[in-house]
Amino acid sequence: MNADQTGLDKLTTPALLLDQQKMMRNITRLDARAQALGVTLRPHLKTAKSTEISKRVGGGTRGPITVSTLAEAEEFHAAGHKDILYAVGIAPRKLPRVQALRTQGCDLTVILDNVPQAQAVVEAGVPALIEINSDGHRGGLQPDDPELIEIGQLLAGGGMLRGVMTHAGASYSQRGDEKHATYAEVERRAAIDAAQALRAAGLTCPIVSVGSTPTAHGARDLSGVTELRAGVYVFFDLVMAGIDVCTLDDLALSVLTTVIGHQTAKGWIMIDAGWMAMSRDRGTAVQDVDQGYGVVCDEQGRVISDLIVGSANQEHGVITLRPGAAGPLPVFPVGTLLRILPNHACATAAQFDHYNVVEGESGVIDVWPRFRGW
Amino acid sequence: MNADQTGLDKLTTPALLLDQQKMMRNITRLDARAQALGVTLRPHLKTAKSTEISKRVGGGTRGPITVSTLAEAEEFHAAGHKDILYAVGIAPRKLPRVQALRTQGCDLTVILDNVPQAQAVVEAGVPALIEINSDGHRGGLQPDDPELIEIGQLLAGGGMLRGVMTHAGASYSQRGDEKHATYAEVERRAAIDAAQALRAAGLTCPIVSVGSTPTAHGARDLSGVTELRAGVYVFFDLVMAGIDVCTLDDLALSVLTTVIGHQTAKGWIMIDAGWMAMSRDRGTAVQDVDQGYGVVCDEQGRVISDLIVGSANQEHGVITLRPGAAGPLPVFPVGTLLRILPNHACATAAQFDHYNVVEGESGVIDVWPRFRGW
Numbered sequence: 174m175n176a177d178q179t180g181l182d183k184l185t186t187p188a189l190l191l192d193q194q195k196m197m198r199n200i201t202r203l204d205a206r207a208q209a210l211g212v213t214l215r216p217h218l219k220t221a222k223s224t225e226i227s228k229r230v231g232g233g234t235r236g237p238i239t240v241s242t243l244a245e246a247e248e249f250h251a252a253g254h255k256d257i258l259y260a261v262g263i264a265p266r267k268l269p270r271v272q273a274l275r276t277q278g279c280d281l282t283v284i285l286d287n288v289p290q291a292q293a294v295v296e297a298g299v300p301a302l303i304e305i306n307s308d309g310h311r312g313g314l315q316p317d318d319p320e321l322i323e324i325g326q327l328l329a330g331g332g333m334l335r336g337v338m339t340h341a342g343a344s345y346s347q348r349g350d351e352k353h354a355t356y357a358e359v360e361r362r363a364a365i366d367a368a369q370a371l372r373a374a375g376l377t378c379p380i381v382s383v384g385s386t387p388t389a390h391g392a393r394d395l396s397g398v399t400e401l402r403a404g405v406y407v408f409f410d411l412v413m414a415g416i417d418v419c420t421l422d423d424l425a426l427s428v429l430t431t432v433i434g435h436q437t438a439k440g441w442i443m444i445d446a447g448w449m450a451m452s453r454d455r456g457t458a459v460q461d462v463d464q465g466y467g468v469v470c471d472e473q474g475r476v477i478s479d480l481i482v483g484s485a486n487q488e489h490g491v492i493t494l495r496p497g498a499a500g501p502l503p504v505f506p507v508g509t510l511l512r513i514l515p516n517h518a519c520a521t522a523a524q525f526d527h528y529n530v531v532e533g534e535s536g537v538i539d540v541w542p543r544f545r546g547w
Numbered sequence: 548m549n550a551d552q553t554g555l556d557k558l559t560t561p562a563l564l565l566d567q568q569k570m571m572r573n574i575t576r577l578d579a580r581a582q583a584l585g586v587t588l589r590p591h592l593k594t595a596k597s598t599e600i601s602k603r604v605g606g607g608t609r610g611p612i613t614v615s616t617l618a619e620a621e622e623f624h625a626a627g628h629k630d631i632l633y634a635v636g637i638a639p640r641k642l643p644r645v646q647a648l649r650t651q652g653c654d655l656t657v658i659l660d661n662v663p664q665a666q667a668v669v670e671a672g673v674p675a676l677i678e679i680n681s682d683g684h685r686g687g688l689q690p691d692d693p694e695l696i697e698i699g700q701l702l703a704g705g706g707m708l709r710g711v712m713t714h715a716g717a718s719y720s721q722r723g724d725e726k727h728a729t730y731a732e733v734e735r736r737a738a739i740d741a742a743q744a745l746r747a748a749g750l751t752c753p754i755v756s757v758g759s760t761p762t763a764h765g766a767r768d769l770s771g772v773t774e775l776r777a778g779v780y781v782f783f784d785l786v787m788a789g790i791d792v793c794t795l796d797d798l799a800l801s802v803l804t805t806v807i808g809h810q811t812a813k814g815w816i817m818i819d820a821g822w823m824a825m826s827r828d829r830g831t832a833v834q835d836v837d838q839g840y841g842v843v844c845d846e847q848g849r850v851i852s853d854l855i856v857g858s859a860n861q862e863h864g865v866i867t868l869r870p871g872a873a874g875p876l877p878v879f880p881v882g883t884l885l886r887i888l889p890n891h892a893c894a895t896a897a898q899f900d901h902y903n904v905v906e907g908e909s910g911v912i913d914v915w916p917r918f919r920g921w
Contacts, residue, residue: 434686
C-alpha cells in the first residue's frame with residue numbers, strides 16, 4: 174500500500190468496496206464480445222450510477238448508454254453522454270423532463286408498448302423504441318401483435334419511430350452458457366421478427382436492441398441486431414456466478430464489515446453489515462446454492478470457504494457456516510475486518526453513496542460518488 | 548387541497564408519501580402506553596432518519612432517542628438531541644467518533660456483549676449498556692452468563708456501566724396481543740434478571756432498557772424496567788399489520804406510483820415502482836397473508852381489496868390480483884396514480900431521500916429530508 178492510500182481500517186464499516194482491476198476486466202470482456210458479434214454495446218448504468226464508471230465503459234468514449242431513471246439520464250448527460258436510452262416504459266407525465274433534456278442536446282429515447290404512450294410521445298416530439306416481449310417476464314408486445322403495427326404507424330406518423338427493443342429477464346434464472354445462448358436467440362428472434370413486421374408494413378426500424386448480462390455473454394450470433402444492452406456485467410455478483418456467467422473471482426463489489434461479537438454456542442459471528450448494507454436481495458435463494466445475504470471473504474478479498482451471512486437485521490449480519498458444511502467456524506476476534514460478496518450488485522450498491530475503489534489487496538486508491546433517486 | 552399544496556400529480560413517481568395525521572396518531576398511541584406503563588419512551592429513529600420526525604416523537608421534547616448508526620447520532624445531536632443510545636454492538640474502531648460526539652456535549656451511550664468491547668469502551672471513556680439475549684434471535688449475553696458479571700465489573704471499574712438492554716426481535720414473527728405480551732414479559736424478565744445479577748455482584752444498574760414495536764404495544768407490566776424502545780411504531784407497515792399490532796388504516800407510509808402499461812392476458816398492471824422503490828423486503832412472505840411487494844391503494848390512499856404488487860424488477864412493479872382472489876382486475880389506464888403500502892417501513896423509507904408529507908387526501912403539505920449512510 175503506498176502512502177497515498179487509505180487503509181481499509183480507516184473506513185467506517187459497513188463500506189462499499191470496488192475492485193477496479195476486476196471491474197475493468199469485466200468491462201473489457203463484454204466490449205470484446207460486442208465487437209466480435211458486430212453490435213454496438215449500450216451499457217445499462219442502472220447498476221453503476223456513477224459518472225466515474227460511465228467514462229470507463231464502452232471504451233471510455235462517453236458513448237451510448239442505457240438508464241433506468243430520468244435522474245440517471247440527467248446525471249450522465251451532464252457528464253457528457255449524448256445518446257441515452259431510458260429503458261422503463263414512459264409515464265406520459267414524465268415527458269416534460271425528457272423534453273427538457275432533449276432541448277439541452279441530449280438524444281434521449283424512451284420505450285413504450287401501448288397506444289396512449291405512443292400518442293403522448295408523438296405529441297411531445299420524443300423518439301421511442303417499441304418494447305417487445307421476448308420471454309413473457311415483464312412488459313412489451315409480442316412480435317405478431319397487431320398493436321405493434323398500430324403503434325409503429327402512430328410513431329412513424331409523428332416521425333418518432335426509432336426501432337424495437339427487448340430484454341429476456343428470464344435468462345437470469347437459467348444456468349449455463351447453452352441456456353444463455355438459447356435465451357439470446359429468443360431475444361434476437363423476437364426483436365428481428367418485430368422489426369421485420371414493422372418493415373413489412375412499410376415502416377423503418379433502424380434500431381434493433383437486445384440484451385441482458387447472461388444473454389450478452391451467451392449470444393452466438395446477433396444477425397439483424399444493432400445494439401446490445403447489459404448492466405451488471407460491470408461488477409458481476411453472486412446471482413451471476415450462480416448461473417455461471419462469471420466466477421467468484423470476477424466479483425468486483427464487496428461490503429467491508431467489522432466483527433462485533435459472537436454467539437459461540439450457536440456458531441454465529443456477528444458483524445455490522447445487515448440488510449441496510451447488503452440490501453434485502455436474496456437472489457441466490459432460488460439458485461442451486463443459496464448464499465444467504467452474501468459470501469464471506471477475508472480483509473484482502475479471499476473467499477473463505479463455506480462461510481456465508483446466514484441472516485440479517487437492519488444493521489446486524491450473522492455469519493454462519495453454510496448448511497451442511499463441516500466446520501469448524503473460523504476464529505475472528507472482535508474488530509476483524511471481512512468483506513462480503515453480494516447477491517445482487519444493483520441492490521447492494523444502491524445502499525451506498527460512494528464506492529471505495531481498491532485494487533486487489535490495496536488500500537483505498539480513490540472514492541467515486543454514486544447517485545440515486547428518480 | 549389548498550393553494551399552497553402541491554398535487555400528487557406533480558410528483559415524480561415513484562415518490563414516498565407520509566401521512567402526518569396517521570403518524571401523529573401512532574406516536575400518540577405509544578406515548579400514552581409508555582406513560583401508562585410508567586417507563587420512559589426512547590424512540591428508535593433508525594426507521595425515520597429525519598429530524599422533522601425526531602422533533603415530533605416523545606412529546607416533541609428532543610428527548611432520549613435510540614439510533615442504529617453513528618451517522619444518525621451525529622444528525623440527531625446536531626438537531627438538538629442530547630441523550631442518545633447507539634444500539635448496535637460497538638466496533639472498537641468506531642469509538643473515536645463516539646468520543647467526538649461526547650466531547651460536543653452529546654450523552655451518547657453504546658452497547659456491547661463481550662470483554663474486548665468492554666475493555667475498549669473503558670479505555671475510551673464511553674458509557675455502555677450490556678446487551679442481554681432475551682429470545683435467542685441475535686446478540687447479547689444470557690442473564691445468568693458469568694461473563695455478564697465479568698463485563699459489568701470491567702465497565703464499573705472504569706465508571707462506564709450504565710445498565711442493561713434487550714430486544715426481543717423474535718416478537719416480529721408472533722401474531723396477536725397475547726403473544727406480544729408474552730414476549731414483552733420475556734424481555735422484561737431477561738433484563739431485570741440481568742440487572743439483579745449485576746446488583747447482586749455489588750454493581751449498580753440504573754438503566755434497564757427493553758423493547759420492540761410488538762412488545763411495546765403488548766406489554767402488560769414493566770415493573771423494574773426504566774425505558775422502552777420501539778421504532779417502526781411511528782409509521783407501521785404490512786408486517787406489523789400482519790401480526791395485528793395495527794390495522795392497514797394505521798399505515799402512515801406509502802409509495803406513489805404511475806401505471807405504465809398492461810399485460811392483459813396475464814392479468815398484470817405494470818407500474819413504475821419496482822424493488823428500488825419498495826425495497827427487496829418480503830417480510831410478509833412468511834406471514835399468514837403474503838402481501839407480495841405491497842398492497843395497492845388508490846391515489847387517495849384507499850385500500851383496493853385483493854390487489855398487490857405481485858413481483859418487482861428494479862424499476863418495474865407488476866400489480867396482480869392476490870392468489871385466489873376472484874377478480875376482475877380493475878381497469879387503471881396508463882398514467883393512473885396509485886399508492887403502495889410497504890412490507891417494511893424501515894427498508895422502503897431507506898430507498899428515498901425525502902418524505903412528501905400529506906394528510907389524508909391532501910396534496911403535499913411539506914417535504915422532509917431523510918438521511919442515510921453510516
